[in-house]
Amino acid sequence: MIEQAIYTRITTFAGLSSLIGTRIYPNQFPKGVSYPAIRYFTVDDPSVAQTHDGGPEGLASPRYQFDIYDTTPNGAKLVRDQLKFCLEGYSGTVAGVIIQGVLKANGRSFPFEDEVGLFRESLDFFFWHTQPTS
16 A cells, blocks of 8 residues: 555655656666666655554554666666655645655665666665554
């Protein structure tokens, strides 16, 4: 459910959709993908927070890593910056998911990756959101 909300938020954010369209993929890129593109995956998915009486409160905080790849370093950085504008501090309802807040956890720049012939930027975000408890 949160994955659909993430995809919807990113692909409908004008600053990103103009750069990547719908080229955002879970876990790995499909064969023949065009760049720039974003790959994302779950880094950590802690269990649902508990209330003081021991019951679930329905608040989750998974951490996702977003890897941005492009053929130029400036292209990768431009997508990174737009992704940051799109997600950092965001709250709202997307695809039926109530997102309480998105917090940037980490960011990294990488040197040219010879094995894939691309430049990579990376950002991690925590997505605090409510989810069904049953």
